[in-house]
Amino acid sequence: MLARLALLSLSLPFLLVAAGSGSLFTSSVTYCQPPTELLVQQFDVSYFQVNNSISFDIVAQSVGSNISVSASILFNVYGITPVNVTIDLCSLLGGALCPLPQYTFNGSQSLALPAALGVSNRVPAIAFRIPDLEAFAQLTLVDVHTGEVQACVQATLSNGWSTRQIGVEWATGAVALFTLLVAAWQSTKPHAILPYRLLDLLHFYQTIAASALLSLNYPLLYRAFAANFAWAMGLIASPNNSRLQHAIDTMRALTGGHLANSSSASAVGLIDRKISPWNTNIVTASSPLTQSLLADPSASATNSTPTNLLLAFGALQQLSSVDEVQTVTDDSSNVLQAGIPIYVNSIHIATANAFMTIFIVGLVVVAIALGIAGLFYGSLYAMDRFGWGKEHTRSELKSSYPAYIRAWALRLGLIGLFPIMIFVFNQWSLKDSWLSTLLSVLALLAILAVVLYPVYRTLRLARRESPDALEFNLEHLATHGPLYAQYRTQRYYYFLPLLVAAFVKAVAIAAGQGHGMAQVVVLLVVELALVAAHILLKPYHSRGGDVFSTYLAIVRLVCTGCMIAFVESIGVGAIARVAVGAVIAVIFSIAVIVLIINIFLHAGVNRLWRRNNQDARAPSRQGSADASTLEKGITPHRFSATADNTSATRYSTSASILSHTDRDTNK
């Protein structure tokens, strides 16, 4: 904990030092009332700290005739309202704005603000560097005679910094790909460790992504962090409207879908106003700035056109370009609720497109896997046909190949199970396109078949014979080993609690949308049970395996526990939630780094080091194989024994052929 606090405080000086060259710009613009008097087509305003100037690119129209308004400008940052000013436009500029002239403003310019406005003093330096700033500005025009709201525009502000980084997505993806390649090589041995680490890694990525799917009031910072891992759930979309999303939109429209389409625009403008970054339920207006912005004569007397007025607004009210400005009120249907809708829309996937996106990404993965499997099968066939390689090797490869493929199908199923369950259940709750629903049923049945058949076979074998049979039946071990081979023989059933936990979590996430507290409690109970199971059952072959897996389970438990701070009904303040979000993100990041280091160590990096040792203690040939095997207890002996005992053990022979060649090249 101390280390993490130190880490956080280390980054603070960086934030402050880097300040001074920052800028603030609008990240979304929405109407908070259906527009009548003020129409905004484009509102792109930036404030530059370095030269205290604003740049704007605005297309706006005032269309009302004979209305006199007062303007209110409200600025909300992390739920605090430091600025809440009301200006009676009739009292300004000798009444030039009273009644409001009908005027279309279209222009872009960059100009320095007069120091007298004091904008640079009012914006704290941290606002320019803190990632995923939660701030918005609101301009309201109220009719001075009737008191009716004539126009209301809201804009969120950003400083361009975010915990969502494309580099992180590529790096985590590259690690997963590397693990996959090494695992594909190592997985000829059923006890090789990397295939299990591949599942651990992807499941952990999915845990992080899924942790942002609950109906909680996440700080923007945490949701952006979790979005780095969305790809592990199969949620892949490009920022500008991708063809895939468009195709899904069309498919849904043709099959009875009625829900909103994907959009390339930022989703932040559509987020429910009660939660981050809007934070309008916890307004602690501690002495808001009430002095009139335009009371300063040097700022107002220079020019008497609405242009200048808009500029002055721009100082506090900085809006941005969007495709089309939408109206978002408490009861409009386009509001994004906490949970899956906000998460997927912020990565440019419509809520109703989420399952189809995963489905299509899944199909692509399956197609690639089938292609590779076919390619290998083709080369085996060619080897046979043209007599390449030793006859013995060929027949061993051919006989072990089906088990290898089936083991990888099981691994793919285990990887896809959690996201598919979440989004299938979520799809059912949407009642959108019938085709999406049909495909979701088929996808669920398919993945359950892939995962549950091996579960059934394994449990049956263990019951009919004995758990030991799971190790001795090498055919079964090679085919269904991914389920249980990493556990001790007495604990072969340990995959059951994990599968049940994944199911309960998926149901809680998908069916519990809208009930954040209940979701957190269910997840907390599940994670607590998993930690207890790890500690009580100690399922792994080695102490190291238990410690490692328990560590990951504890990380999940602690982070889920911290999420209680995000429950809306508890009403934790925005700044405290950002701090908690940062702590969770750091804990998860450290765990990912630990996982990656573990993977690199098991991928053979430590083999280099071990070989030096091995030369010293001469005859231990088994050493290099150990580096990538789960435990020292059973495997090496059994495998070298059965390798000589050819007829009974087709699979293990070819496995040891591969590991022999491996070792020979090492020498």
Ligand SMILES: *[C@@H]1O[C@H](CO)[C@@H](O)[C@H](O)[C@H]1NC(C)=O
């Ligand atoms: C504008 O409205 C004011 C007050 O409602 C009214 O007194 C005035 O006559 C109106 N002017 C025109 C041109 O309609």
Ligand SMILES: *[C@@H]1O[C@H](CO)[C@@H](O)[C@H](O)[C@H]1NC(C)=O
């Ligand atoms: C801003 O001020 C207006 C009146 O001056 C008040 O009605 C409103 O509640 C204030 N808003 C906030 C968020 O403080």
Ligand SMILES: *[C@@H]1O[C@H](CO)[C@@H](O)[C@H](O)[C@H]1NC(C)=O
């Ligand atoms: C604004 O001005 C630009 C260039 O002057 C023009 O291309 C654009 O169409 C105008 N927009 C509107 C909405 O009038």
Ligand SMILES: *[C@@H]1O[C@H](CO)[C@@H](O)[C@H](O)[C@H]1NC(C)=O
């Ligand atoms: C202020 O600085 C920004 C960024 O360096 C620049 O784009 C803008 O033109 C400058 N504005 C003025 C008025 O110099």
Ligand SMILES: *[C@@H]1O[C@H](CO)[C@@H](O)[C@H](O)[C@H]1NC(C)=O
């Ligand atoms: C999509 O975005 C990239 C860069 O972000 C840009 O180069 C490309 O032109 C965009 N494509 C479309 C169709 O807007």
Ligand SMILES: *[C@@H]1O[C@H](CO)[C@@H](O)[C@H](O)[C@H]1NC(C)=O
């Ligand atoms: C979504 O897009 C499709 C075509 O791309 C269109 O037919 C449909 O009306 C759109 N639906 C909504 C709700 O905008």
